[in-house]
Amino acid sequence: MNFLAHKKKMNRQSKKSSKGKSRTSMGGPFALNVSLRVVKSLLLGFVVVLFLGGMLALGVGAGYFAHLVEGTPTPTKSEMKQKVGDIAESSKLLYADNQELATIQADPIREKINADEISPWVKKALVATEDENFYEHPGVVPKAVVRALLGEVIGFGAGSGGSTLTQQLIKQQVLTNETSFKRKANEIVLALDVEKYLSKDEILTAYLNVSPFGRNNKGQNIAGVEEAAIGIFGVHAKDLNLPQSAFIAGLPQSPIVYSPYTNTGDLKQDYSLGMDRKNDVLFNMYREQVISKKEYDDAKNYDLAKDFQARQDVEVQQHGFLYYTIYNEAISIVAKQQAKEDGISDADYAKTEVSTRYIEQAKVKMQNQGLIVHSTIDKNIYDAMQLGVAQYGQNLDDGSGTTVETGSVLMDNKTGRIYGFVGSRDYSSNQNNHAFDTARQAGSSIKPVLVYGPAIDQGLLGSESRIADFPMKYQHGEDAGKALENAENKGSKTFQTTRDAIAQSTNIPAYHVYQDMLAKKGSDQFAYDNYLKKMNYPASHDWGVEAAPLGTTNVSTLTEVNGFQTLANDGVYQQGYLIDSITDSTGKEVYKHANAPVQVFSKATASIMNDLMRSVIDEQRTTPFKPILSGINYPLSTADWVGKTGTTDNYSDNWLIVSTPSITLGSWTGRDDNKPMADGAGNRTATYMAYLADRIYQVNPTIFAESEKFELSDDVNQVKVSSFTGLKPGKVSQNGTTYQVPGGETTSLWAKDGPAENKYDFGIGGNDDEYKTYWNTRNKTAAKAKEDKTDD
Known part of the structure; x- marks a missing residue:
């Protein structure tokens, strides 16, 4: 291998070795x-x-x-100020002349004061304890809201709060205590609005005026710093010292727990919780550098217990029939008015659960919203009536040893205004309101509005029409076979005139007239549906039974007096009323009575009925009211009195209702156990009523309008009729025989149509034998009179 080749080989090995070495040495940092x-x-x-x-x-x-x-409304500045500044105020009941009748105590009681009437210590203590950032935040603290919401949702930070003083004020005054995100969201929005419209001091003052502060030394629930200062320490809010202020500032968190008093006004045996709370407030003030260490120590060591007021008795207003009757009527008006505003129908309101809910709401309003209820009651007249029953109610007793009770109402004929009433002989011993609440059988007092008024109005009879009064028995029902009679009259065995039947209050003629009317009209509820219902008499199937014209249906004294008011007012019904108007704390009228006249009877009918009922009083066959009154107060006895009596079986109930052209005065008398009274109940009632009328006259002689007279309406048909038959004069034929009608004519009053042609069976009711008896008796009488004249 040559050098070059060897070098290349060595280089390759070197690079390979280097590369391996590099990877090995750099493995840690790389990862x-x-x-x-x-x-x-x-x-x-x-x-x-x-x-x-x-x-x-x-x-x-x-x-x-x-x-x-x-959808949350954005209130204006003035609206917001009013809402947060409104406090619960006592409502008042007034007489017709605006004299105060009674105060409806608010619960809790409170008194609104201005900012400069509150000790600075109270304000500082409240802010340091309830909202240390009060003067910095815009009405809400976002982080506190988030913390509170998290606490609600997941439990984190639960109980850590989140409401500023501003939000607490909104919750108390504008919203509710409902726990929901929607309420909380609305609370936040409105709190921001409040801070835009009101200064911090105005917000603080409003809070201190509306917040609850537990109980005072009378055991009453209190709200507002002024009531707290007076009720706990006996000083005004502006005069509270530091430890007193700290104690009061700590109360709103848990007013009843921290209050030193029980519900009787006694000091708690252990009020240490309130004292500990006071010390917490003082520490908060020290922590926030509102007070110095020395002030903190001095206030903490202050003997606050010596400042607690001793127990005091509550001055209880003595209430009676007048207070409770007007109060309950006002509650009814407010409840119905609120239900109507909420779109509740009359049918739904008639449901107990619905009406009860609105009545409870109305009670809260009456206690807390400073309403002024203007009644129709004339104080002098009302007091005179109470004096009258106290002095002369004993005339009603029958010697049995049991108190005979009474209920009386005095009403204005033109308007239905109630001037005064008597609930019972003595409220302290009998709280049954016999004028408004007790319903008893009407007896014969029902006849003018149930029987004769409707029959005359329908043109079925006139004042001199003849009606059978022969002994008879009930034909139907459980009373079938029982004699139909009065307590003192079992049938005069003749045909009475309408006038005599009313003046003597005989039952059999009333029975015949009523049955004749129902038969001709084809409904046993005809009189109720077309007359009594319009005057708010109670619905009952009893209006269709045979005994109905004898007054077997239960009615109240108010109802009967209102029925006679209708006749005395030209046949126009004006519902009796006790409350003229209701105004709120700002003076705005929130309710005003509006007359709603209903023409029940024609003017002609009403005037004829008054003419007939004048005979009741003048002829004195059923009541000595007028001669007794003449002996007591002759000028008053000269008024044009008309009226009707009523007595039920066994003298269980007795009625006398009388009218002059201006007023109607009526009374029921009887025993609460429904047991019979002794004979002579009618005379005893007449005596009591005469003295009662005299008492009223002594304080208001003009109310009876003694110079005015009931006059027959111009459209009354005054017709000459046979005195014998009550029909047009002339001979009659029967079964081919012509009868000479006994002589004598009289004037009969008709409201509609008029008398028919003369006939043998001329009357209402009666059978063949009874007509034969009547004709024979009258002919014999006429023959005897002619014979006597010849002898002369």
Whole structure:
């Protein structure tokens, strides 16, 4: 091998050896380098993915947040100030002349004060404890919100909070305590709005005015720093010292737990939790450098227990029928009004679960929204009626030893306004409201609105029409075979006039008229559907039974008085009402009573009925009301009184309802156990009513309009009729025999149509034997009169 070849060979071997050596010597650094490059690439990829994921999450989160707050109204500055500044205020009930009737105590009780009426120590203590960044943040702290949301979603950081004082104010005043992302999102948006519109001090003051602070030394729930200062330490909020301020500032976190008082107003045996909380607040103030070390030590060692107020009794307002009746009516109005605003139908509201919900909401409004309820009650008249029943209610007792109760209502005929009422003889011993809530059988007091009023209105009879009053028995139902009679009348065995039947309140004629009307109209609910329903009488199948015209259906005193108001008001029903208007705390009228007149009876019918019911009072066959009143107050007795009595079987119930052209006054009397009263209940009721009317007259003599008179309407048809038959005068024929009708004519009042031609069976009701008896009796009477005249 030559040198050149050998050299080439050696070079190849050398290169091969070098290459192998190089790879061997550089194996470690190379692998590390590759690994680092891989890790770097992975990290870069992870960062990119994380960034993209974050951006996606941010976009999704922003979109979701926008969805949550979509539709949230943006209040104006004035609206926001009003919302966050509104506090619960006591509502008031007023008499018609705006005198205060009662205050509906708010729960919790509170008093709104201005910023300069709050001790600076309280504000500093609250901020240091509840929101140390209050003066720096714009209403929310983003990292705190995120921390709180994470806590809600995954449990991380749960309990770490997240609400600023501004957000807490929004939650208390504008939103609810509902736990949901939507509420939280709305809270954030509104908190930012608040910070734009209100100063920090305004926000802080609003918070201190609305927040709950536990209980005071009377055991009452309190809210607002002023009530807390007075109810716990007996000083105004502006006069609170440092330790007192720290104690109060610590209360809102858990008011009842930290309160030093029980629900009776007594100091807790152990109120150390409140004291510990006070020390925490002081430490927060020291930590935030709001107070010095010396101030901290002095305040912590201060004997705060000596400042706690001793227990005091609550001054309880004595309430009675007036308060509860008006309060409940106001609750009903507010509840129905809110349901209507929410689009709830009458049918849905009639469901117990729906109405109950709205009634509870209305109670909260009444307690907390400073409503002013203007009632229709005349204070002087109401007080006079209470004095009347206290002094003369004893006249109702029947000697049995059991109290005979009563319910009375005084109503304006033109409007339905209720001037006053009597709930019972004595509220302290009987809380049953017999004027509005108790429903009892109406007895004969129902006849004018159920029987005679509708029949006259339909043109079925006039004031002098004749109606059978012969002994009879019920024909149908469980009473079949039982005698149909009055307590004092089993049938006069004649045909009575409409006027006599009403004045004597006989049951058999009322039965015949009612059955005749229902038969001709083809419905046993005709009178209810066309008359009573329009006056808000209760629906009942009992309106169609045989005994209905005798007053077997239960009604309230208010309902009956309202029915007679209709007749006294030209047949126009105006629903009785107790509340004229309701205004809110700003003076805005949120409810106003609106008259809704309903023409139930024609004007002619109403005027005829008043003419007939005048006979009830003047003829005194069923009530001595007028002569008793004349002996007590003669000028008042000269008023044009009309009315009707009513008595149920065995004297279980007694009614007297009277009207003048201006007012209607009615009373029910009876026993709460439904047992019978002794005979003479009608006279006892008349005596009580006469004294009651006199008491009212003493405080308001003009209300009875004693110079006004009920007049017959111009469209009343006044027709000359035979006094014997109540039909047009003239001879009659029966079975080929012509009868000479006994002489005598009178004027009959008709609201519609008029009397028919004379006939043998002229009346309403009656059978052949009864007509024969009537004709024979009257002919014998006429013959005897003629004979006596000849003898003379």
